[in-house]
Amino acid sequence: MIRLTHDPIDPAGLTQLVRSPAAGAVVLFLGTVREMTAGRQTAFLEYDAYPAMAEAQLAALDAEARARWPIVEAAIVHRLGRLDLGEISVAVVVSTPHRDQAFDAARFLIDRLKQVVPIWKKEHFSDGRTEWVHPGLPAEEQPPRSGADAERSDTL
Amino acid sequence: MIRLTHDPIDPAGLTQLVRSPAAGAVVLFLGTVREMTAGRQTAFLEYDAYPAMAEAQLAALDAEARARWPIVEAAIVHRLGRLDLGEISVAVVVSTPHRDQAFDAARFLIDRLKQVVPIWKKEHFSDGRTEWVHPGLPAEEQPPRSGADAERSDTL
């Protein structure tokens, strides 16, 4: 099951969805909004997507995982929009007969999701600055919103 | 959090327990009762433990994982007694700042649990035979319960 959603992700429901007497192992991965990144404090995150392509890429990853591992059931859900600290941005859950398969498949899915699925995260830092996260690109040059903000961010 | 229990395991509650704004990743592993093993059909499982030592070994694994990875929170729960098909026998859940840490720590905990924690599984097969599972030991020699059972098991 593949889904993009603006609503909170329900990890319990997804876990139930993949459980089966055909499986001996379930691995659930959750990405959650972390407060501190490289010494900077996040206030909240904003996720944007190119939805049609993101769904196509997620479906391709799901198919690739099912070809590589004996997956009983799998679900991948990514949330979009504003997410507060601690909220779940992404859930990947896989059930397989044996545990190594479930760990390997779940890790493959989240690793590849982060490489190829067109979804972007915008940091809203607690000092008021914002920044699209683009791995490999230098941080945006952005003037501080005010002198007070600039001073505060210098002390971080 | 370490626990042995005869009650059903609640994966949603355990996942909530470890979530934190200090963590960017949660990995949950569930072991569930699989119906088919090496072509034989399981009716149900029975788990027995040496409780005091099992809890001490689980606490030692928890401490070792916390020394190796920056674990925000972790929980390990193993169920004992009779478990029907699809039920959860064990749950391991870990939260960490980054995802590789959570995958590695969860996998370490379940791999080591299966090696060192004194808990034993007894298979109750659908043909009526039973067998303690002891890795490295030959299967028990057990006379069939009746001629009819013996014939049925030959056809598996």
Add this chain to the structure above:
Amino acid sequence: MIVSVQMFARARDLAATDRVQLALPEGAHAGELKDALAERFPALRPVLPALLVAVNGAYATAETVLFQDAEIACFPPVSGG
């Protein structure tokens, strides 16, 4: 031919638009699309080498041939998860 290009994330902010129509020669490649974008939006130049192009939901290389009714998008490296 006229192609319509969707833009996302920092590319959208730098271009100050989420969609642009560009006139390209018939059979133009994705690499030529990026050059045309840089000409139209000079603010994109610093990030141009990192920009990705997708055609009908699949990643394109510089040599991928574009066509008039393709769904084309251009965006910086992804950061979901």
Add this chain to the structure above:
Amino acid sequence: MIVSVQMFARARDLAATDRVQLALPEGAHAGELKDALAERFPALRPVLPALLVAVNGAYATAETVLFQDAEIACFPPVSGG
């Protein structure tokens, strides 16, 4: 000295008891405990090399020294999870 040994899983079934008291020389090792168990319960002999001994909640080696009031247990390889 007299030591009390708890037994679990198939070892308990083969011995047909979950606890046995054994008389061992002072300072006996875990290896000697296993020999004494095999003598008391011949049904344990086929699995004896695989049996594990624990002393006060920690795994023992054949050389681990036993003592009178230790909590001692003997069991086959574990299969939790």
